[in-house]
Amino acid sequence: MAPRLLKLAPVAILLSLICLAYAQDHAKINNAAVDIGSLSTQEIEDELQQCPIIQALHVHKQSHSSTTPSLLSQSFKLLFPFASPAYNSLMGCLYISGPPNFLLALVPTDVDPSSLIIMVAFAVGGLLGDVFFHLMPEIFLGEVPEGEVRAVLVEPNKNLLLGVAIMVGFVTFVGMDKGLRIATGGAGHTHSHDDASSNGQAVGSEKAAATGSSASTDGEIRQRKQATKDVASTVPPPSEKPKEVKLSAYLNILADFTHNITDGLALSSSFYASPTIGATTTLAVFCHEIPHEVGDFALLIQGGMSKKVAMGLQFVTALGAVLGTIIGIVVQEYGGGGAEVVGKGMGLAGTSLNWGDLLLPFTAGTFLYVGTVGVIPEMLETGPNKMKELRATAMQYLAMAAGAGIMLGISWD
Template sequence: MTLGQILLATLLAGVGSVWLAALLIRLGVMAQGARVQGHHLLSFAAGSLLATAFVHLLPEAMESPSADLHTLFTVLLAGLVAFFLLDKAELWHHGHEHHAHAGHVAPSPHSHSHPHLPGAARQRQPGGWSILAGDSVHCFGDGVLIASAFLVDWRVGLLAAFSVLAHEVPHHIGDLIVLAEHSEGPAAQRHRAARIKVSVAGSMTALGGLMGYGLLGLLDAQWLPYLLVVAASSFIYVALADLVPQLQLQLTARQTALQVSWLLAGMLLVAVVSHVLHAGHEHGAHGGHDHAGHRHAHEEPPAELGSFRQHPLHLDRLRPPPGPKP
């Protein structure tokens, strides 16, 4: 059941985000004067990523009795440095700045062309194959992170998949625009080819989820909180190093307020979804139903922890039973 959930969530996050991006392009989201601009989507994505990392993944990892806080924060720091190095190698960078690529979006105050960057970096425009290669690597990594979240609890996995989808949509909007320009033929044919190419790259999320499920299932359960911290470090890095810098534009007070509103909306939506999922979980746990396989704190834990695949639900099952009452 867990594997099916992982595959479904990774496909929705990886491929579903491509088709949602194509729909937004068709609706004119990136057009000059549109009510919803690209930087609004970036703000929403940044908010959802930060909320998922700080409100859900990190607290979930810290609740594990087998995890040491000092080690967890060391892993968090190491993860941020690792993603920085991957970014330098152009294996993790999203490249949202090609949203305003020539011809499709008229120059405007909302352009993500990064006027503050050096000229050489500003003029660098990746080709079609380099975009697809980078996309595939990043989507594969996203799939592994989603799988690690699902192995904790399907609710954590669902929030992780939603956050991945949210930050992939503005990224795929740029990919579709650039790849359509690098294709030949009529406009409809070029856009169709771009959708297919980016969808294939997005499907690597499902492959990453499958590989992650298989490999992580071989590890002891004590590694799970550290994998959650790695996932959180990925979300934090993408939000603060990739998305937020592109929002540092000279905007009017009204435009800035809209940016902040979209940022808060992303955070709020994650908080609401998290609350609803956990409320439903608590209702089911106390509603008199028999939940086979789910252990509560008052039950005896398993004699041996085993692997993630044996214990895929929640870190609560790793907590020792309460001591005898005096």
């Protein structure tokens, strides 16, 4: 009997605290009920913080939390020393735009984009880890400062609008990618060698058809000759190739510029959410930008451009991140980023949301697209050697786990 009572003791203590809180605050709640409609969501949550249960949990949390800042938090404060989220956003933009572009000076001109698949897998893990471990919890619940306990007021319609913003960000990138594929005749924005390899296969098929076995029947020879004509008709004349490749390269630059704008929006909205979310988003974007920039640089070189011109164009695309960051700062500063009066329904669709609050879920949707539809198909490509592909797949999974593990470790600590 005694062990059973011991198990029920925590429940009894919790019920006692609830009853005590209700008895103490019952009169206050009745007196304030008339004015509850004039309070904003933030003001209601601040009032909930005065609840005895929340206060007791707060004291318990502080007593078990370390007072010494972690090495990670100290590093973040060193990298982003400003109190203003706008200045920290611009600093993050400098980090993701500067080093990857200067790194291109060390990249050989004959680099194969397909050799970057391990780096791409690492970036996918980082992007998806940032979305699911950092952005999603922040979007729907907000971030709790270290050592604190907070009560969150749930608004179902607010959560629906946040979900809509995530979907809009995802679909926006679907439309952008589709438009690019239409403009390039179906090539799309990729770092692979699909076009070059398909041309090589066409030429190889042409040679194989032209050197058919003498033991073949007349019908087979005619079929091979016809196949040779068909393949030859699909391969553009040498004088037309540079023009087509350069057009694809310039369209690739346009796609990169647009993509970098969303990176800038992600940085600004993340830093306005919290310094930690901003720092982790900067890290995720940085890990993605290195293979992204190197792959695009290789495509420009293959398009007939010199290394100097290719580096200059990649620098131009980096300005897209600056533009996106500035746009995000303007929206956050002048788009009404705070909570509106709930009772009067002054927010979007009667919720406490403002336009600035939709930037973070929008960028989360774009990250979802880039980390899944935009990149994973490249990782799904396989060759005829099964053992080689199995080893490559294992390395890709390890790289993804490493990228996601870094984001999980940052969130956990």
